[in-house]
Amino acid sequence: MKVHIDTTRCTGHGLCEAVAEDIFEVGDDGMAHLLADPDADRRGEVDQAVAECPTRALSASG
Amino acid sequence: MTQHVTRSASGSPDRPYDELDISSRAFWSTSADVREKTFSLLRERGTVTWHPPFQEQLLEDPDDYGFWAVTRYDDLVEVTKRHEDFLSGPGILMENLPAELVEAAQSIIGMDPPRHTKMRRLVAAAFTPKQMRRIDDRIQANARMVVDDLEKALERDGGQTDFVAECAELLPMHNINDIMGVPDGQRQQAAHEMKVGTSWNDPEFVGETKEEVLGRLFQAMTFSHGLATSLAGERRENPTEDLISSLAHAEVDGETLTDEEIGAFFVLLTIAGNDTTRQSTTHGLRALTDYPAQRAWLLDDLEERMPDAVEEIVRWATPIMTFRRTAGRDCQLAGQQITEGDKVVMFYSSANRDESRIERPHELDLSRHPNPHISFGGGGIHHCLGNQLARFQLKALFTELLTRLPDLQAGEPELTPGNFLNVVKRMSCWRQS
Ligand code: HEM
Numbered sequence: 001m002k003v004h005i006d007t008t009r010c011t012g013h014g015l016c017e018a019v020a021e022d023i024f025e026v027g028d029d030g031m032a033h034l035l036a037d038p039d040a041d042r043r044g045e046v047d048q049a050v051a052e053c054p055t056r057a058l059s060a061s062g
Numbered sequence: 063m064t065q066h067v068t069r070s071a072s073g074s075p076d077r078p079y080d081e082l083d084i085s086s087r088a089f090w091s092t093s094a095d096v097r098e099k100t101f102s103l104l105r106e107r108g109t110v111t112w113h114p115p116f117q118e119q120l121l122e123d124p125d126d127y128g129f130w131a132v133t134r135y136d137d138l139v140e141v142t143k144r145h146e147d148f149l150s151g152p153g154i155l156m157e158n159l160p161a162e163l164v165e166a167a168q169s170i171i172g173m174d175p176p177r178h179t180k181m182r183r184l185v186a187a188a189f190t191p192k193q194m195r196r197i198d199d200r201i202q203a204n205a206r207m208v209v210d211d212l213e214k215a216l217e218r219d220g221g222q223t224d225f226v227a228e229c230a231e232l233l234p235m236h237n238i239n240d241i242m243g244v245p246d247g248q249r250q251q252a253a254h255e256m257k258v259g260t261s262w263n264d265p266e267f268v269g270e271t272k273e274e275v276l277g278r279l280f281q282a283m284t285f286s287h288g289l290a291t292s293l294a295g296e297r298r299e300n301p302t303e304d305l306i307s308s309l310a311h312a313e314v315d316g317e318t319l320t321d322e323e324i325g326a327f328f329v330l331l332t333i334a335g336n337d338t339t340r341q342s343t344t345h346g347l348r349a350l351t352d353y354p355a356q357r358a359w360l361l362d363d364l365e366e367r368m369p370d371a372v373e374e375i376v377r378w379a380t381p382i383m384t385f386r387r388t389a390g391r392d393c394q395l396a397g398q399q400i401t402e403g404d405k406v407v408m409f410y411s412s413a414n415r416d417e418s419r420i421e422r423p424h425e426l427d428l429s430r431h432p433n434p435h436i437s438f439g440g441g442g443i444h445h446c447l448g449n450q451l452a453r454f455q456l457k458a459l460f461t462e463l464l465t466r467l468p469d470l471q472a473g474e475p476e477l478t479p480g481n482f483l484n485v486v487k488r489m490s491c492w493r494q495s
Pocket residue numbers: 142170171172182189234238330331334335336338339342376380381382385436437438439440441442443444445446447448449451452
């Protein structure tokens with residue numbers, strides 16, 4: 001699964017990290033980063049992170 | 063830094079008010095338990111309800127006919143997430159305060175995108191979980207230090223002392239100022255001035271007459287801005303690793319921040335960083351005193367059980383009781399027609415007791431998991447910047463307290479009247495044995 005983080009939108013709230021801390025991490029630049037391309041069986045959590053991101057910075061495909 | 067100044071009035075003279083009172087000083091001078099009886103009735107209305115403005119405000123606004131009360135969990139989350147409909151720029155307090163004061167104090171919490179986005183980015187990195195793990199040793203050392211001080215104060219005062227002054231307010235003060243880079247000595251002064259700055263409904267801090275109150279509030283703000291300006295000036299010359307340095311050197315759209323902007327950030331972080339964590343600790347110790355079986359459960363496996371316990375303590379305390387938004391355009395909310403300019407006030411304490419989302423909400427259950435409380439906000443763009451810092455601090459402090467003083471008891475909390483922060487002014491504590 002491919003996850004895209006739009007860095008023009010992300011403000012580093014870390015709500016994505018709270019959903020799945022082994023997938024998302026807010027780095028020292030104050031932006032979310034992907035720690036790994038998530039496996040297909042993590043779809044539920046990724047979708048939840050996409051839905052919860054307050055700035056709509058996340059999208060997932062595949 | 064208010065970008066959207068809504069000129070429309072809030073409501074109109076002919077919109078009928080809900081019959082339940084949540085606007086009087088008397089209502090806000092009772093306890094959270096008493097207020098919850100009213101909120102539970104409002105939640106049963108199944109929608110948002112319209113109420114007259116808060117009574118006897120410092121500033122009367124003739125265009126202010128009232129506010130919508132958001133008391134249900136789902137509605138609070140919705141208002142929080144609809145930041146294009148419900149703006150923060152026109153002000154975030156239930157009450158009207160002088161514009162200059164608000165401007166000097168609110169920084170990003172009173173901004174809307176796109177400015178909010180750019181400004182919040184400047185500080186985000188200093189409060190991430192990753193950064194908190196890096197400074198956790200320091201947070202734990204500060205927790206040990208304040209519990210050392212509490213032990214000394216207990217001894218000095220004959221076994222009974224004020225938990226707020228001797229412990230609860232010290233930990234968040236040291237941690238937020240370590241992050242910002244405010245030296246010892248000055249941090250105590252800044253914390254005191256901001257305690258004044260948030261106590262506009264408490265004669266003990268600000269006096270009785272409107273003139274006294276306004277004078278004292280402006281004095282508190284001038285002090286804090288002066289301190290921030292001088293620290294930022296020093297850091298422009300000699301940059302260090304702290305947050306004031308990064309703000310002093312930051313650029314937004316090619317421009318550095320003004321002293322006023324840095325000052326407002328400083329005031330926001332001082333207020334948000336001190337008061338909320340202090341309230342959680344104080345209400346938390348009181349809850350552990352009221353519910354000894356819960357304390358015993360926690361003591362049985364402190365390390366393993368602490369993370370869940372902290373979440374429940376933050377729900378139980380709900381340190382911030384209200385935040386306001388203002389409708390930026392006509393829209394619908396929970397079946398009601400909202401008009402541009404309407405004030406919309408979110409009642410966090412009510413949403414945290416909403417039985418539709420929190421099971422057995424009136425029970426303190428330190429083992430509650432998951433715990434979907436909204437004490438840090440309903441998941442929007444203003445979601446609490448310091449939520450990880452607060453959680454790390456509360457874990458460190460309750461671990462230290464319950465390891466060294468497992469039988470520490472709390473007396474009756476003395477509350478500051480007001481509708482914004484759930485402030486305990488003083489609360490005595492002593493060891494049971
Ligand atoms: C238990 C402790 C705390 C509670 C209950 C709390 C609660 C809140 C709430 C309810 C909001 C508004 C959320 C929204 O509008 O959706 C907020 C925002 C904020 N909090 Fe906290 N807070 C706590 C601790 C802290 C600490 C320690 C800091 C220190 C950095 C902090 C800094 C902030 C800031 C700067 C904002 C504004 C963020 C923005 O507008 O983007 N808070 N907090």
